Amino acid sequence: MTEPETPTAERTQAAKVLMGMLGALLLGAGLISVLAHNWDDYPRSIRLLFSFLPLMAAQAGSFAVLRREVPTAAWVRESLALLQTLATGACIALVSQIYNLGGEWPDFLFWWFLLCLPLVWVMRSSAVAVFYLWATAQWAVHQSDNGVWYQSAMIYPLLLAGLFPFWPGWRFDRPLSIPLRWVMSLSALIGLCAAAYASVRGRENDYSFFRHADCLWVLTAAALMLLPMSRAGVASPLRQKPHIVLGGMIVVGVTLFATMGETTGYWTRAFAKGMQVPWAWMLIAVLVVFAIMALNARRALLVAVAFASVILVPAVIGVEAQVIQWAMITHLFLVGVASIGVELTGRKGAPILGTLLVCALVAARFADSTQSLLAKGITFLIAGAALLALVVIAARRTRPTS
Amino acid sequence: MKSAALIIFAVTALAQLAVPLWQIRTHEQVLEHGTIIRLKCRAPDPYDPLRGRFLAVSPEDTKVSLSTIEALTHGKSIFITFTTDADGISHPASRVAVPPSSGPYLRVKVAYTLLKECEFRWPFDRFYINEELAPEADKWFAERIRKKDGVIAEVRVLGGRAVLSDLKFEGKSFREILKERVKRPGS
DSSP: OOOOSSHHHHHHHHEEEEEEEHHHHHHHHHHHHHHHHHHSSOOOOHHHHHHHHHHHHHHHHHHHHOOSSSOHHHHHHHHHHHHHHHHHHHHHHHOOOOOOOOOOOHHHHHHHHHHHHHHHSSSHHHHHHHHHHHHHHHHHHHHTTOOGEEEEEHHHHHHHTTTTGGGSSOOSSOOOOHHHHHHHHOOOHHHHHHHHHHHHHTTTTTHHHHHHHHHHHHHHHHHHOOOOOOOHHHHGGGGGOOOHHHHHHHHHHHHHHTTTHHHHHHHHHHHHHHTTTTHHHHHHHHHHHHHHHHHHOHHHHHHHHHGGGGGGGGGGGGGGHHHHHHHHHHHHHHHHEEEEEEHHTTOOOOHHHHHHHHHHHHHHHHEEEESHHHHHHHHHHHHHHHHHHHHHHHHHHHOOOO | OHHHHHHHHHHHHHHHHHHHHHHHHHHHHHHHHEEEEEEEOOOOOOOOOTTTTTTEOOOOOOOOEESSSSOOOOOOOEEEEEEEEETTTTEEEEEEEOOSSSSSSEEEEEEEEEEEEEEEESSSSSSEOOOOHHHHHHHHHTTTTTTTEEEEEEEEEEEEEEEEEEETTTTTHHHHHHHHHHSSSTO
């Protein structure tokens, strides 16, 4: 079946896929409910057989689809893959019910998503990919408190690697849909933050570490922002790059907040403690590698935004909170101005975001009660004059010569 | 590429069948050959004795003594042995590093440790019942809220695994009590 080309055909195709998924979902749920209704009336052997029937039927359907020489419609693949996923979970859950087995639901979830991961690859199923991403993030959050490292959220990066063919920026047969990108980015952010928390949690008998996972979360968001992308990915609009949107919101939000006098102290202490964990240095190493790759791809502005989070790192060697505060304010201001200024040189910048950033900085300085009005006034006058001078110079340079 | 996809699918399908089959095999062995231990359960919360269509089962004993002070990690698996009192009720006796050669023992997970005591989580916490019996169970618990008589959980134990085979009250299966109540309303 050839890929549809017109927008109308694409919408029809998407509607078919969604309808098929819903049908599979309802079918699976209905089967489970009907079979489990009068469980006690059947002997155990019959109940066990009924538990396996939906799974075997779904497997037979998927196998028939995979064997076909002619490519199958997307809605058929998605429906069967989702049905098989649900039937797998239902089978395990029903067997547990028959034997009154308890246990933790994250253990059940773990085996469920692991058993369904290969369906993402062989059936090319976005529905199962969404389930996998949701399930791994859920599992990671729940397991962030588990003291045994191989049962904790620390293995989340390995689980995420299971979707390697779906990683953004890598070449695969067709681009990921925007909803799937958002789900993937959210799952990655949540799961990696849970893994970071688990690494801090592992340091027993020092409960202060619990409060300082915050710094690891900011560094995780920064690393996510700088994830390497293909040229096509870099050129695509921002709404198609949710990892940059989500990561950027956290990095800029936290660093803006950290410029407020009252909170700078908290964040410098958080980084001073948090940077003592090996996971933090691993994140810094990843950030540096990603930053080099981003600079090679001419994404300097993105690197500048992400590195706002790194300005807090010197707190680990005892740099004063006030010094770090001013360094962050200066950095964010320069990033904001550069985002606008780059447009004046004819290259692609981010003027709206830059303006918003500078306005947010100004508002934060007004709200910061630890600095005097005189200091604020002088700073604003100098900054304002510098911006106007910049615009005048740029206007003169771009004025057409008569 | 197609043959690789078929091979991966075949392995996946087999694994999806193998996991529940393995569950069945191990737990059938426990039910057939396991030692019965009886555990006294706490009176369930009368406002929420049911979640969905199962009864929340909560054995009274959730602590075991340790031979030395040790800090066990939350979630770590340990083995515990049992003693039986004059009423035939089993109680956790001690934590052992390796499974003993005789006597029932169970693998449980650590909740936390305090000095020479370890709080653990039982590997079962629910008893499924038919949805038509569920409202009757709710009424039964509400009638007995002030009574101290506990429900006894009959558990089969083998090789560190446990299967909750029945819940009994005054020597009678709880399912049978509920079925009789449904047949004779008002009793």
